[in-house]
Amino acid sequence: MSEWQHSEQVLVGVDGCRAGWISMALRPADKRPQVRVFERFADLIAEYGPAATIAVDMPIGLPDRIAGSGRGPEQAIRPYLGQRRSSVFSIPARAAVEAETYRQACDLARAYSDPAKMVSKQAFFLFAKIREIDDLLRADIGLRNRVIECHPEFAFCRLNGMIPMATPKKIRGAVNPDGVVERVDLLASLGIDRDIFADGPPRGAAMDDLVDASVNLVMAGRHAKGLTVPFPSSPARDRHGILIAIHG
Template sequence: MSASPGPDTVPLAGVDGCRAGWIALARAPGEERPRLLVRARFADLVHDLGADAVIAVDMPIGLPDRIVGPGRGPEQAVRRYLGARQSSVFSIPARAAVEAETYAEACALAERLSDPPKRVSKQAFFLFPKILEIDRLLRAEPDARERIIECHPEFAFCRLNGMVPMATPKKIRGSVNPDGITERVALLARHGLPPELFREGPPRGAAMDDLVDAAVNLVIAGRHLRGLTAPFPDPPLRDRFGIPVAIHG
């Protein structure tokens, strides 16, 4: 993407999956304060954000037909930077496994199409419907592939923190960790997002960590528009439909 447009000329959005579907923090040109959106379907969210919006979303984009190593290339590329936070990067299997209808079928396909053979984690399997929402949209709309980018919040925080991973986890045993949220909100404040955005908590259907992740993704969207992000791996791989396979940060 060209670095010539400024962040005040193009809509920006950071998006994360949530219980209700999708949560976004979005900023239109001229807006000082980002606004919150929650939509059940990714396609509806993209439509509402506008045809030229730059969207950074925490969801795997691009599905290789075979996996060599622990996950897709992007997962292998960023995991090494995250220290104790690297467990937040799930390994996503081959396309056929993501498209499977049952967990058993997904595991069988993932084992057959990976080297070394590896089954699917339950956490990753629950992401598959959302992964496929984005996949269907990008297959149908090739022009959207340069403005809808994959990011990963923990890697994004690491990048914004001078390549130092966050000291505390966002969650402990499945529950939101207040210290982890506080650490991330403070870092977001240094990058232009005021703490007031988080004081009312998340909207219905989303959790506090979803809101914080959408916020850091918004920062990444702005940096991407200004040409300040890099793909991991670089250059990006592409799947058989030509969709880029890279985490941007």
């Protein structure tokens, strides 16, 4: 059993994908992780039960105001990522994330940030998924102890001795095969079966989504064993009491 694997808990790594959410889950009796796609995050929660530890690549915890270049977690991890730092999008204040249109989001982001800053299109396209998780965590306090935010590039960096990946995962929006190979090599060294990647991603997901879900599975296991720490080290909570931290 690898260091991150847990003999008693269900572990789940999750990434957003075109069809909704891709999960890579390891139950205690499984010989290898199972990959599935869910349309709704609530369905994923229901499938894996109340004891699962779930690590997801999606911002969790939304401040009312932003000071600097994004939430505290985004500012905390960027210095470690070198050329991969551009993978960390700046998420604006809660009011902007809850806006219905891009123009409204930009107006609210400027109003609640210092210095005033608009919203990138990449970040805006995440808002529906951010709200999906946020709604669940606001409604069920118990979920907050087992659904954690991770960032795949930072997770790879942590698992690689705090050395960022040498190659990008995507180039001009397309999956970079060299970047996938580099990451799969690291995952294989940690006990993730290479055959999972040879099979390719399920319908509705891309190869980079599958790779990100897999590294989040490792981080879920590390978190369940008390091997992760929050970034920043003294994270804040939003007005609903939700922790604003990336775990690594």
